[in-house]
Amino acid sequence: MRFSARPVPKIPRKARNAASPPRSKARALASVEEVARDPAVQGAVVSASAASHYALARTLLEAGKDVYVEKPLALEVAHAETLVRIARERSRILMVGHLLLYHPAVRYLKDLIARGELGDLYYIYSQRVNLGKVRQDENALWSFAPHDVAVIVRLLGETPVRVSAQGGNYLHATVADVTVSTLEFASGVRGHIFVSWLHPFKEHKLVVVGEKQMAVFDDNAEQKLMLFPHRIEWVNRRPVPEAAAAVPVPLENLEPLAEECRHFLDCVATHRQPRTDGSEGARLIRVLEACEQSLAQNGGPIAVRVAAAPAVDYYVHPTAVVEPGAHIGTGTKIWHYAHILGDTHIGAHCTFGQNTVVMPGVRVGDNVKVQNNVSLFTGVVLEDDVFCGPSLTFTNVRTPRSAVPRRHAYEPTVVHTGATLGANATIVCGHTIGRHAFVGAGAVVTADVADYALVVGNPARQVGWMCVCGARLPATVPSAPPPAPATARCAACGTVYQYGEAGIRRVSEGS
Numbered sequence: 001m002r003f004s005a006r007p008v009p010k011i012p013r014k015a016r017n018a019a020s021p022p023r024s025k026a027r028a029l030a031s032v033e034e035v036a037r038d039p040a041v042q043g044a045v046v047s048a049s050a051a052s053h054y055a056l057a058r059t060l061l062e063a064g065k066d067v068y069v070e071k072p073l074a075l076e077v078a079h080a081e082t083l084v085r086i087a088r089e090r091s092r093i094l095m096v097g098h099l100l101l102y103h104p105a106v107r108y109l110k111d112l113i114a115r116g117e118l119g120d121l122y123y124i125y126s127q128r129v130n131l132g133k134v135r136q137d138e139n140a141l142w143s144f145a146p147h148d149v150a151v152i153v154r155l156l157g158e159t160p161v162r163v164s165a166q167g168g169n170y171l172h173a174t175v176a177d178v179t180v181s182t183l184e185f186a187s188g189v190r191g192h193i194f195v196s197w198l199h200p201f202k203e204h205k206l207v208v209v210g211e212k213q214m215a216v217f218d219d220n221a222e223q224k225l226m227l228f229p230h231r232i233e234w235v236n237r238r239p240v241p242e243a244a245a246a247v248p249v250p251l252e253n254l255e256p257l258a259e260e261c262r263h264f265l266d267c268v269a270t271h272r273q274p275r276t277d278g279s280e281g282a283r284l285i286r287v288l289e290a291c292e293q294s295l296a297q298n299g300g301p302i303a304v305r306v307a308a309a310p311a312v313d314y315y316v317h318p319t320a321v322v323e324p325g326a327h328i329g330t331g332t333k334i335w336h337y338a339h340i341l342g343d344t345h346i347g348a349h350c351t352f353g354q355n356t357v358v359m360p361g362v363r364v365g366d367n368v369k370v371q372n373n374v375s376l377f378t379g380v381v382l383e384d385d386v387f388c389g390p391s392l393t394f395t396n397v398r399t400p401r402s403a404v405p406r407r408h409a410y411e412p413t414v415v416h417t418g419a420t421l422g423a424n425a426t427i428v429c430g431h432t433i434g435r436h437a438f439v440g441a442g443a444v445v446t447a448d449v450a451d452y453a454l455v456v457g458n459p460a461r462q463v464g465w466m467c468v469c470g471a472r473l474p475a476t477v478p479s480a481p482p483p484a485p486a487t488a489r490c491a492a493c494g495t496v497y498q499y500g501e502a503g504i505r506r507v508s509e510g511s
Helices: 012-018 032-037 048-062 077-089 104-114 142-158 254-268 278-296
Strands: 041-045 068-070 093-096 121-129 163-166 180-186 188-194 205-208 214-218 226-228 231-235 238-242 381-382 413-415 453-456 461-465 486-489 496-501 501-507
Touching: 032 048, 041 254, 048 068, 048 077, 068 254, 068 486, 077 093, 077 278, 093 254, 093 278, 104 142, 104 205, 104 214, 104 226, 104 453, 142 163, 142 180, 142 188, 142 205, 142 238, 142 278, 180 278
Parallel strands: 041 068, 068 093, 121 188, 381 413
Antiparallel strands: 121 205, 163 180, 180 188, 205 214, 214 226, 231 238, 453 461, 486 496, 496 501
16 A cells, blocks of 8 residues: 655644544543453453453453453463353353354354254364464464354354364464364264465355255355255165255344344343353363364374363252353252253352253342242343242243244343242243332233332233332322322331332331
């Protein structure tokens, strides 16, 4: 690019100010320490060289910030596990930028595999090549392959037990420009990954080969996902391939990076566990580290490290199931036949009764009581001190169909601190239950519920107000905003409330 040496004419100050766009409210800070000290910063994104990810993310997590780290989470397993531990101890969001897991093609592929439409899988092949930026602080394996490892592991729902990798160093004696890695899974499926930054053109393709169909995800093509219903028929005891025409798959027009950023902001706002959390990031580092060891041994197979189980300081009944990746706080009790899935976060001193289920992505605060036969579906957030009565029902899709995937249509339900949800109540998704609100037994909530509100019936309607202690406030407190603020004192604990145009609030504490 050429730059002109001609002098730039001066613009009068008034004209320059008039022509300038409005100034951004964004502030520039000189160091990560300044960001960490700033109380106005709730979440931060680490987008820097991979070698600096650990130090930057640790500084921010220890300062109490929610953190979104570009891939990879770190360059060492020990560093990745340290970040996960710090995030868990401080109840902070730790999200990793595995971008392709937010791509509509990958999410559709995951659903296809889960529904068995590809049949038994044989192998997955991924190729990511480019004449791209050549690095010296990391090789092509660490620069390119994290995306492909993340996708293959997510599609199969399992971590490889063994890996092998070979490569070539052409530009630098100790930095591999090309690597070929094989991932072996306990299910018998294999993943093959070829990456290079020394290639004449850019290409990224992912091929999934199954007994019923084959799928091709081509990120550079206009039609991103194609299905090939090829079959292998056995004729006279010999395999005979039968080719079929490709079938394009219509996808939602979503930008993965925008989806990923929106997801992080949503997790910060609701404290929901990210789809790509720190535990998944650490799992990926274990796979890459094993590939690096194999690379150093010219392709010798290396077993993938299994994560060390954290010390358990909570109780799980022998009939209950707690899957790997679930984070459970000190003093929590999980009772008979409960099932806590991975990628969930449960705070300290909670109780989960018989036959309760907690699905991936659910976030539960401290001192929450979930009584028998309650399922917390993906999208549910329970803040501290929430009570869920027996057989309470949550939903996360408004228009479910058995034959139509609706995962993209999940709507969150947030229950704020101190709220009580009565037995057999139903909470329709997409709504918020206010602080210390009270939902009566059997009520069907189809709209947001205000702080301290008492709602009953189907559909639930407000019939009064509740004190933080759980007693009903006197009937003199109106259920609609009065012309002037009104006050009421709880007969049980003496707490005084005031209600006006802005709603109800506590003005003094009781005994």
